[in-house]
Amino acid sequence: MNRERASNLSIPAPCLIDSGVVVNKTDMLRLLQDLGQVRYRHFQDSISLSEGQGLVMEVFADSQQATLVANHTLYINVYSFDYLEIGQTDADGNHFDLVQDNRRLRLMPLSDPMHDHITRSVNTAALEAMVADALSASWDACLDDDRNFLE
Numbered sequence: 001m002n003r004e005r006a007s008n009l010s011i012p013a014p015c016l017i018d019s020g021v022v023v024n025k026t027d028m029l030r031l032l033q034d035l036g037q038v039r040y041r042h043f044q045d046s047i048s049l050s051e052g053q054g055l056v057m058e059v060f061a062d063s064q065q066a067t068l069v070a071n072h073t074l075y076i077n078v079y080s081f082d083y084l085e086i087g088q089t090d091a092d093g094n095h096f097d098l099v100q101d102n103r104r105l106r107l108m109p110l111s112d113p114m115h116d117h118i119t120r121s122v123n124t125a126a127l128e129a130m131v132a133d134a135l136s137a138s139w140d141a142c143l144d145d146d147r148n149f150l151e
Contacts, residue, residue, distance in 0.1 A: 018094060019086050025061050028078040031086070031096065032059040036111035040069065043104040053110065067098075067105070074107075081105070 014020070022028050033056075041051040054072040067080040076098070078084075085097040089108060098105040 016086060018088060022084040022086065023082075025078045028081075028084045028098075029059055029061060031084065032056065032076055032078070032107070035059075035096075035107060035109050037109070038074065039108040039110055040074065041106040041108075042069070043106065045102045056107075069105075 035056040059076045067077045068075040081098040081100045096107045
């Protein structure tokens with residue numbers, strides 16, 4: 001079989017909708033980076049060791065750094081885990097289980113990315129308007145100073 005025909009028969013990229021297993025680190029990064037506030041549970045051998053709430057501060061991929069969960073903040077290194085499982089919670093929400101051997105870190109989003117995106121867009125528009133007003137006021141003040149100097 002020639003190469004062109006073999007490439008046409010290649011397996012398509014996975015498509016996961018609300019459930020499934022993610023092994024690609026780039027895909028894991030994309031899923032986790034916009035989580036915001038989460039409730040987390042840490043399991044070892046299916047026994048719950050700890051739980052809490054926190055803010056996902058950073059999601060990264062670095063084989064030399066640790067995943068850190070402390071002081072209501074989470075710094076998640078996808079290289080700390082073998083894979084990510086997407087599942088459904090009882091309340092119609094998703095949870096993300098980061099799995100490494102017999103350890104599981106379950107993340108349950110508390111923030112809504114759709115709402116957060118709209119809020120960010122509104123905040124950006126408001127900030128741009130404030131900057132435009134400030135620059136306009138600054139230019140007006142400079143023009144007034146120039147007129148006073150000429151008189």
